[in-house]
Amino acid sequence: MQSFEALLKEFTGKFANLTFKGHPESLYEPNNYFLSLGGKRVRPVMVLMGNDLFEQIHPDAYQVANAIELFHNFTLIHDDIMDNAPLRRGMTTVHEKYGSSTALLAGDVMFVAAYEQLAKIQPSLLPKILYLFNRTAREVCEGQQLDMDFEKMSTVTLQQYIEMITLKTSVLLAASLQMGAILGGAGEGNQKHIYEFGKNLGIAFQIQDDYLDAFGDPEKFGKQVGGDILANKKTFLLIQALSVVQGTDKKELELLLSSNPADKVQRVVELFKKSGVDQWALELKAKYYDTAMQHLEAIAVLQHRKEPLQGLANFLIQREY
Template identity: 45%
Template sequence: MQQIQQLQNSINQYISNKKYGTTPVELYEPIYYIMALGGKRLRPCLLLMACDMFGGDVQQALAPALAIEVFHNFTLMHDDIMDKAPLRRGKPTVHEKWNANVAILSGDVMMVEANKLIMQVDDRILRPVLDVFNDTAVGVCEGQQIDMNFETLTHVTIDEYINMIRLKTAVLVAGALKMGALVGGADDAEASLLYSFGEQLGIAFQLQDDILDVYGDPKKFGKQVGGDIISNKKTYLLIKAMELAKGETLTELNYWISATEFNGIEKVTAVKNIYNQLNIREHAEAEMNRYAEQAILNFEKINLPNERKVILKEFADMLLVRDY
């Protein structure tokens, strides 16, 4: 079995060697640019691990792994336009470096390129792999729209939030794993168990991100701690606080949510104090652990020797025990 570092090296090498187009320059340069910004390469690595776990040829899985990464970066390119985000991984976003029209069109080409990469899988499994990819792509778009809808809603439930992150974040993790399993030779039942594992893992991963946004070390987290508080983003933590807060605490929380002019550090400190009073971190960690445990229960049902499952299990554990 290949180790995690080997798989990461394989996908990074494949990404750096991939050629798209050259002209018009404005169409293709942004693709090379965003793909070179790095990142954890989490989803393509999971696809390769799933293929390897079932005894498949990892080389045959590199094209669909890159397809997942190209699609993921396409969504980031378009999300950054919607969010008016100035930076991505510490560098100017594509719409800032070029313009929004360039970012839209380059993103469209990335979606086409992702489909071309998917088409490189063996004809025998092309249909089921393409079905997973298309269902995943639609789910991610649905999740993004629901997330944008949340911005104008005054009341969002925990269940609605969990469904949103399931679509926006978790189905891409799950889809990558199922595609890798199919390329590796798994039957549909085993591949579906791995999908369920990935879905629960993806939800736990996003809940961990919510926690780190408030309680993470800014030097390690890589972005502004408290950014979700400043923007009133409806994360698990804020929704739970609105559910539990009473009396003066609720009044203060509503004050900070409705304030149009404020000092960012003061707002983060005040809302974080409310979270601490209400034990919000503990509630969020309990929810995260619940989904992590469900993920492991699904993983344990997969009928493979433990030695074949150990690398993916270790990688999953690493994702959920992090401070960045």
């Protein structure tokens, strides 16, 4: 098994050769611009790691990894349009730079390019890969719609939020690993365990993301904390706080949600701490992380082959940025 860092370097080098060409240039240039912004590339490397867990990396794994990364970038372009976001990775978003209509079409072309990558793999492997890819793509769209629906809802339950996060974020991590496992010749039982490992790890990852937005160190986090609080975003933390705070604290929290005072972030964070939401979030993260690791442990391969995935899991849920 190779480390995440080694596979990331290998994938990044190969992926850099993927460019968009065609006429009109105004349609394809936005995608080259967006890909030039970089990214963590966690999902495509998970394809390679899922393959490497069971067998030497199959040549087709790089095509599948390309498809996963292209699909992920397609979702980001469209997410930025829906969120009216001005920046992505510290740079101007595609719709701000080229216009919303062009960004929409460029994202569509990115999605088509993902299928072009999948079409290159061996015909015997394509049906299972394509089925999982299509199911996951649909689920990600469902998760995004739920996220938008939640913005219009006055209350969202923890279970509803977990369902949304599972669809919007976790299933793509899980499917990336399972696609790699399919290419590595894994049996149905091992495929199920690696999928559940990725799904539960994805939920723990989101809990950590929500936690850092409220309690992270701005210098390590890379951006000002409290963005979710200022936007009244229904995160793990806010949903739990609304369910446990009482009396004057509840009235204060509701008042802060309906206004935007200069010290809003500080006061909401104080209420989070007072109600124990910070510790609750860490315990919930640990619960999903432990479940993920139980599924990783259940995979029937030699223990040392699992070590790179264990290391990646630890990094994702302990990161401070």
